[in-house]
Amino acid sequence: MGWGSESRPVEWHEPPTPDGAGALRRAFGRNLTAYGFLCAALICFALFSWYPMVREVVLSFQQNNFVDPGVWVGFDNFRTVIADPAFRSAWLNTAAFSGLALVIGYAVPFVLAVVLNELKHAKAYLRFVVYLPVMLPPAVAVLLFKWFYDPGAGLFNQALDVVHIPPLSWLDSTSTALISLVIVSTWMNLGTGTLIYLAALQSIPGDLYESAELDGAGLFRRVWHVTIPQTKLILLVMLLLQIVATMQVFIEPYLLTGGGPENATVTVAYLMYQYAFNFGDFGGGSALGLMLMIVLLVFSTVYLRVSREEDAR
């Protein structure tokens, strides 16, 4: 359905004939509405996605005060941000966040989806409950957790107290701050992941499970031998999307920890924000953004290949 298939009926080497031109006109007229929609989408993408990306690349090689024309500085901005002591911490924290988010944020929705799929009663209600956090604006959800994590009167430490477990410092400790952010992120995004997995699970033919049950397979074996192989591609796609999303983590450190304690939650996106908006150094911020974009491009390329394979299936 791409451009190629639409234009293929008109051969390049053919001289234009009244009939050929008419066919082209007819084909164009037939698809006018589609082209209209396509143009609107293209303009939006060009203005709000592609143009900022190109501008970011340009800015990363410039010193720009947005008053005079930018001065080309080669790789100076890159050298500056790489020499920043927070640079290493930011990448390590981002990698750790993504890793932890994979372990927790990737597995939990899948397990939940499997459990929801197996339930016989209250399925719709539980699905709604699981999806509920997605409906909260992210800032509200994050601020809610700020209260949960309060070391004194916070909900989590109150709960730990009930079961006689010593309170934790949560966001205030270098050892628990990052994992605390992962928990928030997982909770906020749980619903979407679970629903996607559920949709994938429901597309698995029921007779596969019936056959497995007839062969005496329990829940675990059914999941292992039927569910996972049947949802392999969607699992892979979700994995890549999860990596791309979690590597851009910003709102959680911005609202909950301000990058602390001791830079333990400074992420690449947060550092980028610091450079651009707090230090007024858009060149440095853009250089960091470009580095992150290149890393994400690798994952995005893999994602595109995987989705193409899925389409081909």
Place this chain on the structure above:
Amino acid sequence: MTTTRRGLSLLLVAGLGLVAASCGSDDGNKPAAGGASDGPVTITVGCEPPKSNPKEREAWEADVATFQKAHPNITVQGKDAFPCINPDTFQAKLAGGTQEDLFYVYYTDVRKIIEKKQAADISQYVGTVGAVKDLRPDVMGVFKDGDKTYGLPRNNYNMGLVYNRKLFTQAGLDPANPPKTWEEVRDAAKKIAALGPGYVGYGEYSAGNTGGWHFAAELYARGGSMVSDDGKTAAFNSDEGKAVLENLKKMRWDDNSMGTKQLLQWEDLMRMMGGGKLGMMVGAPDVVQSVNNDFKGKFDDYGVTAVPESDGKSSLSGGDGYMFNPKASPEKIKAGLQWLEFHELTPGKGQFDYARSKEQGRPVGLPIPDLYGTSAPGNEITALRKQYATVPVDNFAPYVAAQGNITNKLEPPKAQELYAVLDVAMSAVLTRKDADINKFLSDAEGKANKILAKNT
């Protein structure tokens, strides 16, 4: 494959086209040349009070009408926003050509804006503002770079110690006699924290660059400096710097008077102060104003004194003012200066129209702004403030009394970068009992030296 390539080429061309278009668009924003000095001129001015603040908005509109009547060729177009400046949009507004002709700035950002040449040099026009000769030199110094001037002040204050008088009374302390030494602060904080769960004796920032900012305030008050005299190296790894962190560490871990929740940012302490469970924090009188206006506190419950042990030393200054769009024409700059002189710098007019403020039920009596010190306009403003006072001025008496012997000290160069570095040390002492202060200060010094050496 051909299709993909063709699509990518199209995208690339579209992207490059957009870049070219954006580069070309600068020409349209060049200042209009010439123009008669008494010809019609329209200026856009930032920080018009928002409609959600009806009393201040009404006063602003009345002032605009009065000013335009006196200057029929000038049209003032206010641009409302709350807060008045948002660092997140500052650069974007400048790049997009929507920055006001007179834009509002905090002192913190002035140096950075001058360095990046993002404000117009108004040196050749500022002489027309008669009030400038009476302004405090340190206040005017904020907007100067060498012999060039880039803006005018609207508000000025220095840091003190804000305290909750009600909690002082509850804890058996005398609110009329606030702490003068850090030992007294420790003692008072312990008593307030002992009032019960949730009470915090002394609150401190340690995240989002606010920790470094307060470190600087406490360092100055002890006689220390953030940078060397030439501004090229860090100077906070000193006895005074260590004393700041040692003191916080003792209050946090030995006295347990700072609460358990740390990594606090600006709004957190405001909320705690407004909620009535925080005893003390470093801050200027504008904190009381914010707590009263936006965080449900009451003027009567708060007092301000000088930062302990700052007598004969310095205090970190803060404030705000206006700078001019670098693309503003000379006519706009001249008109803008006339507006600023009328609205921000004339006793009895604009922001100093205390008779009107009292009539509107707005707070009068806070010892800020202090733009003129003890020069004639300064004394006039002080007298007007006293005449129309609506807030308990005695609550600020200790702060006012100390001013004569405290020097205002500006923020260091590359302030935000240095504050970000010092957030690490501040958060470490407040979240880790075994934090090695010497190591953290030494690490911060190394990082700060790199930042100061960086030529951006």
